[in-house]
Amino acid sequence: MHDVTLIPGDGTGPELCAVVKNVVAATGVQIRWDQVEAGVDIMKTAGTPLPDNVLESCRRTKVSLKGPITTPIGTGFRSVNVALRKELDLFACIRPCKSYPGVKSRFENIDLVIVRENTEDLYAGVEFAGGSAEAKTIESLAKGKIRPGSAISIKPMSREGCERIVRTAFDYAVKHKRRKVTAVTKANIMKFTDGLFYEVAREVAKGYEGKIDYEERLVDNMCMQLVQKPELYDVIVLPNLYGDILSDLCAGLVGGLGVAPGANLGDKGALFEAVHGSAPKYAGQNKVNPTALLLSAVLLLEHVKEFDAAKRMHQAIVDVIAEGKTVTYDLGGKAGTREMGEAICAKLKAGVAR
Numbered sequence: 001m002h003d004v005t006l007i008p009g010d011g012t013g014p015e016l017c018a019v020v021k022n023v024v025a026a027t028g029v030q031i032r033w034d035q036v037e038a039g040v041d042i043m044k045t046a047g048t049p050l051p052d053n054v055l056e057s058c059r060r061t062k063v064s065l066k067g068p069i070t071t072p073i074g075t076g077f078r079s080v081n082v083a084l085r086k087e088l089d090l091f092a093c094i095r096p097c098k099s100y101p102g103v104k105s106r107f108e109n110i111d112l113v114i115v116r117e118n119t120e121d122l123y124a125g126v127e128f129a130g131g132s133a134e135a136k137t138i139e140s141l142a143k144g145k146i147r148p149g150s151a152i153s154i155k156p157m158s159r160e161g162c163e164r165i166v167r168t169a170f171d172y173a174v175k176h177k178r179r180k181v182t183a184v185t186k187a188n189i190m191k192f193t194d195g196l197f198y199e200v201a202r203e204v205a206k207g208y209e210g211k212i213d214y215e216e217r218l219v220d221n222m223c224m225q226l227v228q229k230p231e232l233y234d235v236i237v238l239p240n241l242y243g244d245i246l247s248d249l250c251a252g253l254v255g256g257l258g259v260a261p262g263a264n265l266g267d268k269g270a271l272f273e274a275v276h277g278s279a280p281k282y283a284g285q286n287k288v289n290p291t292a293l294l295l296s297a298v299l300l301l302e303h304v305k306e307f308d309a310a311k312r313m314h315q316a317i318v319d320v321i322a323e324g325k326t327v328t329y330d331l332g333g334k335a336g337t338r339e340m341g342e343a344i345c346a347k348l349k350a351g352v353a354r
């Protein structure tokens with residue numbers, strides 16, 4: 001029996017999570033779900049989109065599955081998704097991007113994994129408005145390199161932050177029998193910050209010599225190579241900003257948001273979620289594709305070492321998509337979220353999935 005926190009989220013989140021619960025149950029794995037509410041719906045009664053009991057549960061169970069959560073624009077609330085990653089120190093975001101027969105895409109046979117740093121870099125939130133006292137202080141330190149009155153964002157990168165993300169990428173590569181890690185930065189321009197990332201990555205790579213290959217690419221060149229020769233790459237590790245951008249690029253390579261799963265990992269816990277958002281225009285319509293959240297749950301099962309169930313669940317999803325009879329609109333079908341989930345459950349129960 002595993003204790004897992006379930007955050008259904010808002011928008012299409014609750015209907016997607018209901019499907020995931022049924023499919024996981026059909027694998028036979030025993031999970032005691034601790035369901036807690038976060039997002040715009042609970043905000044109306046709790047006064048906050050992230051009540052304390054959500055974090056308490058995530059910290060207690062150390063493993064969480066989360067539906068998407070809307071970030072309301074202009075209400076002053078920061079993103080619950082970002083807050084969760086920050087509060088739980090989930091420093092690594094892992095996004096496997098794999099082609100599946102039956103999912104339309106310009107590319108075939110893609111099998112890439114993005115490992116993105118989640119806490120530092122230009123996303124650390126250290127920004128100063130143009131003309132502020134802080135911006136003026138930095139301007140004076142920059143000795144003429146900053147145009148007066150500029151708004152300024154700071155890009156902090158620590159040795160510790162670089163080391164733990166690169167190590168996560170190499171450990172992932174070993175665990176999942178991958179062959180190579182590619183570190184991606186713009187170190188030719190940002191010699192201290194991105195330069196540190198490479199310096200640390202080279203040190204970490206030495207510890208895996210003979211097991212996992214290591215190489216480096218500049219981010220602009222990497223974007224071009226990914227759309228020209230994606231088969232050359234395997235596990236890709238990046239600082240926060242480049243990681244955010246390349247995650248979406250790679251999701252696009254495999255047919256879009258409906259099939260892109262994600263895992264957020266830290267030393268003290270893990271949270272699994274789809275890459276896509278809450279798709280509020282489809283909320284309650286039994287329309288959206290459950291695949292991304294289902295594949296995130298497959299990653300969760302692997303994380304709790306239920307490898308056989310993870311494999312069977314993955315194969316059942318792949319088979320239903322390949323058959324194309326009971327799939328959602330974005331995969332060219334007419335099935336609803338629930339019906340696609342039921343088809344996957346049926347495969348699992350029939351033991352058809354290998």
Ligand code: NAD
Nearest residue numbers: 067068069070071081257258275276277278279288289330
């Ligand atoms: P979105 O991912 O919700 O939707 C983008 C497009 O993709 C829409 O056209 C939608 O219809 C489609 N889509 C998304 N998921 C799908 C699925 N499972 N099946 C089929 N089609 C799907 O992105 P958005 O509209 O930019 O964001 C909506 C809200 O979600 C925003 O408030 C945003 O902040 C939030 N968001 C949350 C997360 C998260 O919870 N981690 C991630 C991204 C965005």
